[in-house]
Amino acid sequence: MSSETFEEGMKLMCPNMTPEEIAQQKKVVDSCIGFLLVVICFLILYSFVSSASTPNHNLLEIKIVSMDFTAEPNNNNKNSTQQSHYLPLVSARWDLLIRVPGELVGNDICLQGNIQASFLYKNVTLVTSSLHSYNELELGAPQLLTVSAVATGEDLSGAIGKEIMEAIKERNEVQFGSQLFLTDCREETKKGTVSYECDEAKLRFDHLGSDQIRATAYGDHPTCIIKE
The missing domain is CATH 2.60.40 (Immunoglobulin-like)
Structure with a gap:
């Protein structure tokens, strides 16, 4: 999500937020997205390794x-x-x-x-x-x-x-x-x-x-x- 799109969305939902607050909120959202991507990649890798190591x-x-x-x-x-x-x-x-x-x-x-x-x-x-x-x-x-x-x-x-x-x-x-x-x-x-x-x-x-x-x-x- 681009900074401009995120800022426009936040202004529509919270018109009273300052630019600094919007920037801080974006950092939180980016961190959450990054964490979710890491978890998803870990689960995919674990599933692959588990299936490869389990003998048929x-x-x-x-x-x-x-x-x-x-x-x-x-x-x-x-x-x-x-x-x-x-x-x-x-x-x-x-x-x-x-x-x-x-x-x-x-x-x-x-x-x-x-x-x-x-x-x-x-x-x-x-x-x-x-x-x-x-x-x-x-x-x-x-x-x-x-x-x-x-x-x-x-x-x-x-x-x-x-x-x-x-x-x-x-x-x-x-x-x-x-x-x-x-x-x-x-x-x-x-x-x-x-x-x-x-x-x-x-x-x-x-x-x-x-x-x-x-x-x-x-x-x-x-x-x-x-x-x-």
Whole structure:
């Protein structure tokens, strides 16, 4: 507001005010306007910094630290026509170790609850583990959790089991996908369980004995993102 406009307005409202009083009043008004501008700028800056520093939990990733695969091939009737092509599996076990970021612990994932995992081959679910309980997680701190699942020969029979064994034979490696299910502590949801979908893990076989087959994940650690 210009000095002339302010003085004209004050004269209309208060015709008895002297020029000195009008000048003093203008200083007060200018100070108030300056203070309000500072407050507004501070609030805008605080809102920006707060939104930038607050993580979007839907974008936070759980990391697969390790995945181990152990299988027992069926060595009975080795000379059968069927097993001249591949040895079917009697059983298989997956052992998974995951790292949960601290921002999720106590916010999205409860400090005490259950974890469950499914293991997939070419998007086909092979087996889902039983519920594994965990407790006494530390609020806001990264956590390591383990979960295991065992598949029977029936779970691995047919084309899927054959493809897995052919991959082992031809490439000495195999890829498994996984899904995680953890106790949900988000206030805005009532599902009870939050699920994460994980990238495929590449496993390389370090033991191909007649009695046991073992493989361990290698390369980059697969990540798991929330699945709504």
